[in-house]
Amino acid sequence: MKKLTIISSVILSSLLILTGCGSNSSKKSNVTSKVKVVKQSSSKEKQKSVTKKKSGALWNSDKDSRLEDFMKQWGEAMDQTYTKYDGTNNIQTASGMNYPQDFDSATVDGHDVSMAWNKKGTGKNDYNVVAIYNYNNSSSSSITYAFTLADGEPIVLVNEDSGNNWNETKNKLLKENFVNIFDGKATHVEKPAASSSSVKNSTKGTEDMGEGRGGYVTTPEAMRGTWYSKDENGITKLVISEHEITHVNPDGQGGRITLYKKTISTPDNVSQDEVKAKMEWGDARYTNMNGLQYINVLGWYQSAGAGAYYAAHTEEINGNRVPIIVEGGGAEAWTYAVYYPSEDLANQQVNTKYEDLHYQ
Known part of the structure; x- marks a missing residue:
């Protein structure tokens, strides 16, 4: 040593x-406090209470369109172009994953969870994925966002690894706007402020900072x-x-x-x-x-x-x-x-x- x-x-x-x-066997959620995960209830009472609060589908085409508009604006502000999952054809990421197919072997914060595509957001998974957006920033690396509902709560997961482990995004703007869209409120896009240290966006490869x-x-x-x-x-x-x-x-x-x-x-x-x-x-x-x-x-x-x-x-x-x-x-x-x-x-x-x- x-x-x-x-x-x-x-x-x-x-x-x-x-x-x-x-091979995806029955998974149990066991996730640390970094990501809020709702464990599967052994009874149906929890699911019933969610259904009462949100009648019908939790996610619909109107919310999906608003999220698509937001991601387009946000991607432009970040100098990134995101591809949306069309509901039929798997998104292939530059890091070698295929979604939603590979959700069956996904982990969150390194823990096994049940995670699957669910258009209405009402499934019994720990994470019901209602939208997927991917950006390939090189020939071998990518940024993939899964917009999910966990027991009716909107949570944005991100995967920037070469594997299949996800974490809750730390991007405040993404988190706030997904909640706003879910609740029927207005969205907003802010271009990252320029500064000399860690708050500046760096995805624009042609940016000239001098020297x-x-x-x-x-x-x-x-x-x-x-x-x-x-x-x-x-x-x-x-x-x-x-x-x-x-x-x-x-x-x-x-x-x-x-x-x-x-x-x-x-x-x-x-x-x-x-x-x-x-x-x-x-x-x-x-x-x-x-x-x-x-x-x-x-x-x-x-x-x-x-x-x-x-x-x-x-x-x-x-x-x-x-x-x-x-x-x-x-x-x-x-x-x-x-x-x-x-x-x-x-x-x-x-x-x-x-x-x-x-x-x-």
Whole structure:
């Protein structure tokens, strides 16, 4: 473990100083508090109460049309073009999934659930999917939204992984407008505000931010949040937002990297003052290795080495599928650290190695 600690420190240091070295069975909902899931009732009383509150179908063509209009406007604001499921032909995502066909093996926050297409929203699934929208942002990655009703409550799920795990979206605008459409209220679309940090939208690849920055690289929603890893030196904290990754070491020291799309070549000779000025700029891109989709981050002026790799993943812990962040480095993106959603889990799983992760 000491070796992993040393290597992990080297990966972080290389970013900060800009140097580097080279079948669907019966499923039960068991989902953490991150996603509100209504468990199947053993009686029919709960379903009857929903039916009384919302007579007839919970979802109809009028609501569907309003959602379609909203998604078109929202996609334009985000510089993304979404394809809607037409009710007949599966949506094929760039990450290799087919929906709604593959809902039968889907998980939410790593937990087994019943999830299925249900046009009226009145099915007995944990998640009754009433609309599906997909955007392929590259030849191998996609963003898929499932607009669902969970026991009559509108919930938007998102999948940005290369697998079939879903999470409740953290996009406030999407959540609010889906509720508004469900309740028959007006919708609104706001174009993301421009800023120098994590609140700016980065999906427009041609955006010119100056000095070789062609816009931000956006992290998957499943990666965002605060994560913890434990080694012999203590707890390291990893904070991931839309466009930034921050490490805080056990001693409380840390560094932040902002993720940019680099559009210029690295010059041969760079002054130390220039290197210092760009210390928090990261040259980032998506890459698929070892069965995972990583964000690979190099220092802005890094001319050698592989940089650091970060991927959202899930592992079975104590009988539950738990979301984790995998950090790797080196030529083969060897796993150097695993980050968990809580310090308790990090302490519990210290020194654990997983069979499906790639270690040196």
